[in-house]
Amino acid sequence: MTPWDARIARALELAPQSVAASQILTFYAALAQYQRSLFTSAIADNAPARGVPFADAFPLRLATDAAPAFLRWLAHSAPSPDVLRNAASAQKLLELDWTTRLREALECDAPGGVASLLVLDGPALFVVRSLTQPFAEAVAVARRDERCLAPQSEGAGWSRCPVCRGAPRAGVLREEGHGAKKTLQCGRCFTEWGFPRLMCPTCREARFDALPVFTADAFPHVRVEACETCHGYLKTIDLTVDGLAVPAVDDLASISLDLWASERGYGAAPTTGASV
């Protein structure tokens, strides 16, 4: 079993039940199956280098070599109509220098380096994120016990992944004692790290009155945690309400809440998650 199996199963379970997100979840299930094969190949290749910065441990050659076949798969499998399926767009993507694109993406997620991410257009950015995730998670899984990682006490309160410096994709609430413990989940390598329940991960606002939480009857386990100071928001998947939820998938399934938040002037924090 890999972490991808749970994501695939959850997407296949939710797709038929969803009105707004059925197509996106069906596509995600197929995408996650493809990503699972990349993850498995990265794990099998060999253990990623230890004790070196994440970007150096990332199997850049393996990810670059995977790009052409992934692009061909996308051209057939992306929902239609979609720019990823457009023949001209697919050809343009095939001609890109993926080694450089992937290396830039790994570097630009460091704090302050987001600007270079903007040079990537939508489809190329999607490909970079989708290709990076399984290889990044393979590195993260292999390094989870490494001493060089920040201990949890230092990681608590960080807005960036302590393993790869990626941005959080979603928050997660789990039962702990008589309350709930909050973590943030990295949009790139899926590592989770402890984070205060009452703090904006973008601007670190911590005043209760400035941090409204919105929920909808259709998604009782999904909280839109907004911030009136920076007008950002991050969705948190509450596993104390639905223990079967899988954060990356339930985040996608509740995409209508993102539209709702956007209509009210809240913007998603910069993320390295797959924008499918």
Ligand SMILES: [Zn+2]
């Ligand atoms: Zn990470």
Ligand SMILES: [Zn+2]
């Ligand atoms: Zn904020």
